[in-house]
Amino acid sequence: MNGLEISDLGFSYGQKRALDGVSLSVEPGAFCALLGPNGAGKSTLFGLLTRLFTTREGTIRVAGHDIAREPRAALARMGVVFQQQTLDLDLSVRRNLTYFAALHGLGGREAASRIDAALEKLDMGERANERARDLNGGHRRRTEIARALIHKPSVLLLDEPTVGLDVASRTSIVEHVHGLAQDEGLTILWATHLTDEVRGGDRLVVLHRGRVLADGTAAAIAGGETLSDRFLALTEKAA
């Protein structure tokens, strides 16, 4: 399968259990929101997905590659937008992207044309030569999303990418990323604690205290209620 498969994943920080038996799979081309309150284990899950650290409990397959056995193949098929800002603020947008392209073995004309295409996709083409420091928060985020697309990944992971952005920037980024799933067939895992970023038709996984509380389409999980109410009810009940 070309999407993302996580099965029976567990992780502990010393005595503290951060993830416990987490399983989920995201079909190719699907937008999956990973919803959880602060401390639910989303960042730990992203750490494991991006191989910043590893675990012996469970498996992760990215585009069919087991991250424990074929880490390089798995990382090559994955684009990541971290929660923290990871641009070199004193470098231009283009230089930031060129640096990243080289980390993925892309250089010269090929890198340049892919960078142009990725920036265009995110409506950032005109800002290619601006210094990252001079961009507003929303544009910095778009730059990071464009950067994550340069190596044409099949799975895109975004860890709370709208934190600290104003409503307009948030809406626009949510829109763009949904478009990437629909139009480009990218598999998206979008971690958030904001229910208004999830659409009714999206795949939704609710994570709480390291466990999966619910898994299905957002509309089905919400039932007749608003997703926000349902989410609160689910997490309170589990607490």
Next chain:
Amino acid sequence: MTGWLLALQAIVTREALRFVQQRGRFVAALVRPLVWLLVFAAGFRAALGLSIIPPYQTYITYEVYIVPGLCGMILLFNGMQGSLSLVYDREMGSMRLLLTSPLPRGWLLFCKLLGGTAISILQAYAFLAIAALFDIRMPAMGYVSVLPALLLAGLMLGALGLALSSFIRQLENFAGVMNFVIFPMFFLSSALYPLWKMAESSPLLRDICAVNPFTHAVEMIRFALYMRFEPLSIAVTLGATAGFLALALWGYDPARGMMTRKG
């Protein structure tokens, strides 16, 4: 293979660009050894009598003696500065970006190390050039033969910085590195005084200096400046480089979970 070289080029260029943007850092890195050379050494010149020891063939002034040690000081401070910027990178997230590249983690860390070392070497040469302006000169060919020694010493101290950066949890802990790594390493070495001089006051201190890898890095540089090859120093520096690199790789091993602390 080209992908590996592209990454090397990109990482070294990034280090260079960051360095160019931080001119203050360049000036500070030069001022420190120059103060030692032009102020400290001038004061101590009369107090410290130096006998003729290899690689010197005539009596030398104290200023000439401490030049290799001050080159080492530049490499040491830069190695630690590199460690500081790695901890900063880790807190800021750009280390995460680097480590999600599909290239082997060891290679990425080595590229980072090489980038930092290249900048250290440039600074050491800038220092040697200024020292030459003040008439503290080495043999002309010495400036060429010292290059591999500066490279190896720079790699060793950079690798030490890399290893330390994987164990330092937060930027705030960096002051500890100054107190427990830089100062003892520098003062308990042959950078400022020859080992026989140290032995006169304390044989124990001399022995500590003799096992300090920084002493060997400085001696390797000293001999290389006079186109001499010091096998013991080179062997110890190589061994320490390998040891520190192994420690850094272990520190950044995903299974050990250095990054979990930010999780």
